[in-house]
């Protein structure tokens with residue numbers, strides 16, 4: 004039998020908001036959110052725990068947030084500052100292990116199974132990390148410690164904010180048995196309500212079904228569900244994270260009324276996507292092009308096609324197809340590519356056959372409107388972004 008691993012999942016508490024409060028101590032104790040303007044259909048990127056008491060959360064419209072809490076202070080994101088803090092935090096992680104899998108600016112898995120620090124005590128390592136983050140970055144970070152990634156991630160959320168939660172190998176069974184299924188990674192709203200209909204509320208309910216039944220109900224996810232319900236997750240901490248897609252999205256402050264207006268926006272989105280693709284390191288081949296449309300009533304659709312390039316004509320076609328599914332005003336447009344990682348040798352062997360050669364970089368989930376304007380003033384000045392036309396540009400680097 005393989006020796007049990009020691010995985011730490013670290014996640015900063017209300018990350019962007021913590022940085023803002025740190026830098027503006029007069030905000031301490033007040034409800035604050037970081038996000039776009041309520042007047043321009045901005046959304047909340049995050050909010051501090053004081054604001055959460057009003058039911059405010061990430062991705063909520065800023066206008067709704069303000070309604071729930073009239074005293075809410077909304078601060079524009081300063082991505083540069085968050086990236087700097089993120090680099091400092093990741094520097095702290097690297098003092099304890101080389102096996103780090105960054106998930107986002109504020110979050111990472113660490114495998115400390117073979118760490119020599121604190122005689123290999125994951126709990127003491129985690130406490131040291133928390134103390135160093137507090138000391139060097141002046142924000143709090145919560146940690147979960149468990150024998151695998153799935154449990155460590157759940158554990159880091161267990162005692163948030165500023166919390167620690169440990170699931171030792173001999174506690175795994177009891178912990179998982181009582182775990183509500185909605186805590187399982189991959190169980191979203193739809194799956195959770197299907198499970199509810201089937202009378203499955205906890206992992207112990209899931210365990211009553213065998214693999215075949217789980218596959219019948221949940222398709223290819225069935226086998227993983229079976230493993231998770233028994234606390235099994237053998238995924239290694241991957242230091243070399245492979246990106247599977249790059250995309251860009253824009254929420255418009257006024258709805259785009261028709262297809263023609265959507266197509267007019269295409270070049271501006273393409274410019275942003277091209278910039279992101281250029282910046283990536285590593286070797287990838289484009290496998291698919293895709294678009295996303297969110298209509299004014301929040302109904303959303305995505306369309307994709309097999310492709311090894313980023314051709315405008317293809318995106319136009321996809322937009323036409325997507326738009327025809329709703330034929331109503333559009334709130335958000337997005338486009339992107341799905342990627343196939345190439346290893347070095349394969350890449351060198353190909354020249355003209357690979358139409359796009361792009362690379363990988365650290366995760367960067369959002370880009371502020373300010374950043375967008377400074378990066379691409381020429382293109383966007385035409386569209387008068389400062390008049391609130393393109394209120395929020397979200398860059399999604401999905402993996």
Ligand code: TTP
Pocket residue numbers: 014015016017018019020047048049050061062107109110163164368369
């Ligand atoms: P999270 O770690 O998901 O959230 P958080 O750190 O703000 O709060 P928690 O204490 O619950 O961990 O995300 C990290 C940052 O990523 C967050 O501070 C802002 C940004 N973010 C967005 O921009 N949009 C989103 O929808 C989410 C969830 C996060």
Ligand code: MG
Pocket residue numbers: 014015016017018109
């Ligand atoms: Mg966080």
Ligand code: MG
Pocket residue numbers: 014015107109110
């Ligand atoms: Mg996080």
